[in-house]
Amino acid sequence: MSIIECNPTTTDCYPTRKASEAALLYRQDPVVYGKPDDGPIDAETLESFDANGFLAVRELLRPDEVERYSAELDRLAADPRVLADERTVTERGSEEVRSIFEVHKISEVFAEIVHDPRVVGRARQILGSDVYVHQSRVNYKPGFTGKDFYWHSDFETWHAEDGMPRMRAVSISIALTENYVHNGGLMIMPGSHKTFVSCVGETPADHYKASLKSQEIGTPDPASLSILADKHGIELFTGPAGSATMFDCNCMHGSNGNITPFPRSNVFIVFNSVENACVEPFSAPNPRPSFIGARDFTPVSIR
Ligand code: 6CS
Ligand code: FE
Numbered sequence: 001m002s003i004i005e006c007n008p009t010t011t012d013c014y015p016t017r018k019a020s021e022a023a024l025l026y027r028q029d030p031v032v033y034g035k036p037d038d039g040p041i042d043a044e045t046l047e048s049f050d051a052n053g054f055l056a057v058r059e060l061l062r063p064d065e066v067e068r069y070s071a072e073l074d075r076l077a078a079d080p081r082v083l084a085d086e087r088t089v090t091e092r093g094s095e096e097v098r099s100i101f102e103v104h105k106i107s108e109v110f111a112e113i114v115h116d117p118r119v120v121g122r123a124r125q126i127l128g129s130d131v132y133v134h135q136s137r138v139n140y141k142p143g144f145t146g147k148d149f150y151w152h153s154d155f156e157t158w159h160a161e162d163g164m165p166r167m168r169a170v171s172i173s174i175a176l177t178e179n180y181v182h183n184g185g186l187m188i189m190p191g192s193h194k195t196f197v198s199c200v201g202e203t204p205a206d207h208y209k210a211s212l213k214s215q216e217i218g219t220p221d222p223a224s225l226s227i228l229a230d231k232h233g234i235e236l237f238t239g240p241a242g243s244a245t246m247f248d249c250n251c252m253h254g255s256n257g258n259i260t261p262f263p264r265s266n267v268f269i270v271f272n273s274v275e276n277a278c279v280e281p282f283s284a285p286n287p288r289p290s291f292i293g294a295r296d297f298t299p300v301s302i303r
Pocket of ligand 2: 152153154253
């Protein structure tokens with residue numbers, strides 16, 4: 001099934017943070033592993049996901065569900081125990097909450113999303129197997145002070161720092177506030193998932209303590225970004241609270257800061273195939289903590 005033979009047991013198929021020069025490498029893995037009959041995604045949407053690397057679901061959550069998750073989002077950000085937890089990351093330069101990781105373990109309310117057939121059913125269909133949660137987080141991107149997420153491929157980080165062998169993981173970002181054109185919505189370069197940008201710069205020990213606030217190591221060089229942007233363009237995702245975007249682990253994506261009064265909050269869950277379980281990091285001195293890159297590969301059940 002893979003496009004170019006590379007044996008992951010003997011070779012690092014996606015070398016990054018090793019060379020002194022950046023490089024654009026071919027993707028060596030399929031994008032869609034399942035079939036139209038395997039889940040809720042129809043054939044046309046599955047083909048579009050294969051070509052573009054993402055799909056959008058206009059109203060994944062009903063308004064009453066959005067209300068419940070938004071209330072939980074506010075409750076978590078006001079809970080002193082959560083604020084003191086190492087899984088809570090604040091914005092650089094302020095005490096505003098940027099993200100809370102492992103939110104599906106901290107909150108029983110958010111745990112429901114993981115097992116929801118509308119969510120995990122789509123992930124199983126795209127990945128063609130049982131799946132486990134590699135990472136979950138809520139992102140607040142508060143009004144006025146919400147900072148950007150610079151351009152990056154999630155897979156580049158998960159490969160280098162969490163030991164994810166191949167491109168067989170998918171993320172879902174579910175908006176919990178309105179995503180306008182102006183409050184720092186998700187941007188993806190459509191089709192960029194078929195190119196792996198090999199980055200320059202060694203991973204420092206405990207890199208996550210800096211990268212989760214503002215990532216530098218593991219972000220592409222301007223020349224590579226320009227080539228991808230010229231080739232693919234940039235799509236901005238807007239939509240009401242409750243809308244969702246599912247995207248391939250290797251999409252080039254990012255989001256701008258938020259200086260408007262309107263927060264751009266979402267819940268973000270990463271599903272990895274159980275056949276792609278993480279091993280030792282490919283380019284870091286040690287693995288990241290399990291609340292960022294899971295080491296429990298128990299398949300997620302559908303409820
Ligand atoms: O480092 C990570 O795993 C996280 N960082 C970003 C900006 N996106 C993916 C993931 O949540
Ligand atoms: Fe990301």
